[in-house]
Amino acid sequence: MKVLRYGSVAAVLAVGALALSACGGGSTSGTSASGGAGASTASVDYSSLSGTITAGGSSAQANAQNAWTTAFTALASNVKVNYDKSQGSGGGVTNFLAKSYDFAGSDAALTADQATKAQAVCGADGAVNLPVYLDGVAIIFNVKGVDKLQLSADTIAKIFKQQIKTWDDAAIKADNPGATLPSTAITTVTRSDGSGTTQNFTNYLSQVSPSVWTDPVSNKWPVAGSSAQQGGSGVVNTVKAGDGTIGYADHSAIGTVAAASIKVGGKAVDFSADGVTKAIQASVTAAPSGAKGDLSQKIDYTKLSTGDAYPIPLISYAIACNKFTDPKQAALVKAYLGYVASDQGQKISAKNAGSAPLPTDLAAKIQESLKAIS
Structure with a gap:
């Protein structure tokens, strides 16, 4: 959208x-x-x-x-x-x-x-x-020849933990049956500054994929080895300029950069304002x-495993x-x-x-x- x-x-x-x-x-x-x-x-x-x-x-x-x-x-x-x-x-x-x-x-x-x-x-x-x-945290990507992408929570966690290193990895293929995926190396792009978007994203990962994401919830990116950029615009611009890049940003900031659909309960969910509203109603106390x-509000991301609610509200x-x-x-x-x-x-x-x-x-x-x- x-x-x-x-x-x-x-x-x-x-x-x-x-x-x-x-x-x-x-x-x-x-x-x-x-x-x-x-x-x-x-x-x-x-x-x-x-x-x-x-x-x-x-x-x-x-x-x-x-x-x-x-x-x-x-x-x-x-x-x-x-x-x-x-x-x-x-x-x-x-x-x-x-x-x-x-x-x-x-x-x-x-x-x-x-x-x-x-x-x-x-x-x-x-x-x-x-x-x-x-709003919502978008998972943005730029991979030559790939216009659409579906990613499950565990796959997202493994990518950002740098356990998945190429775009033709079996886990990404399983999320995208029938898609042609290149062997391009994955470059994760993250925030270098203290970021509430980072805190929301790491909170999401720790709740929905705890066996993979064992790092702390933090406003500072906790995993070494990524391309660290200042501000959401820095992440978006770096993903846009690269090939094989993937990052996270508030959806309002992504412009024309492609965003992955998030797989929940066997269904791929795209960002929408209505999906965010449904997520807030279902998960916030x-x-x-x-x-x-x-x-102050608390989000329980585990309550967003089915339906049309966008899985990473912000x-x-x-x-x-x-x-x-x-x-x-x-x-x-x-x-x-x-x-x-x-x-x-x-x-x-x-x-x-x-x-x-x-x-x-x-x-x-x-x-x-x-x-x-x-």
């Missing part, structure tokens, strides 16, 4: 049109979250807002953040939003804990240690993890950190303090993240990043958590 990628003139115009039609060019109230009525943003007078929001982190959110920023600042013309995607999730959290960011984008919620550190930055109420972006309003967060030292800055961040989680914000990220909309109940909980930020 190809989705409209942010960056074209058409995308910018579409974002602006959506923003203005939704909010009448000045304020909004009661926009329902995708999937039905329920979650709503508080009435916001965007024309009264001014200042700069500084944030960064998750490269998976990059296309969505570009689109959200364009749409939001079309409404709040006196606000500037700077989101630095070059940091990756790890850098985003590090800069947030160093008081450099108003919020961090991260494909993983704060760890217990990071949550404790956040209290030193934010005060006793700590920081809240808000799951604002739902709340795992709050203890901070007021926290909405939940990405906006991480912000529950209490800001500057009330004006708190108001800016609440307005922006409220827009991100609104029905219109989710439609914009779906159109420009191919993301899945937030379930109604989760969108409503995000709005409630934002109300408590001061």
Whole structure:
């Protein structure tokens, strides 16, 4: 499935049109979250807002953040939003804990240690993890003469453990009956930076293929010998430029690079936003950190062994303090993240990043958590 990628003139115009039609060019109230009525943003007078929001982190959110920023600042013309995607999730959290960011984008919620550190930055109420972006980890490949590829979880684990070294290996052939596969050597391409996408991918492998993937779940790639690249774009560009290459990236970032179908329960499942929504509904449970309003989620990938659910969903967060030292800055961040989680914000990220909309109940909980930020 190809989705409209942010960056074209058409995308910018579409974002602006959506923003203005939704909010009448000045304020909004009661926009329902995708999937039905329920979650709503508080009435916001965007024309009264001014200042700069500084944030960064998750490269998976990059296309969505570009689109959200364009749409939001079309409404709040006196606000500037700077989101630095070059940091990756790890850098985003590090800069947030160093008081450099108003919020961090991260494909993983704060760890217990990071949550404790956040209290030193934010005060006793700590920081809240808000799951604002739902997508999937794509397994991307570039093999001369191979346009389509099916891979089971065990085969993926063995490839990235470098136990499978050529594309005509028996395990890959078994996943792709009838396909002509070359003897080309496999080059695995991974992230070099602290990456929430890496953490999600290694978590998936450890759950669904534990006999093969014995390495830790980590935001740092744990297996030596891969072609390590900075950021999701670095992985995508390296896979695209090579032959025999395979890597992982947020689906919104892959562009024209081919993505493998993931075999589950004897069926090959392609990425789709609907498949991500089904995966979230089937596999996610709340795992709050203890901070007021926290909405950290836990994915059980083993529950995605049948059906049409996409097997490697990704939940990405906006991480912000529950209490800001500057009330004006708190108001800016609440307005922006409220827009991100609104029905219109989710439609914009779906159109420009191919993301899945937030379930109604989760969108409503995000709005409630934002109300408590001061």
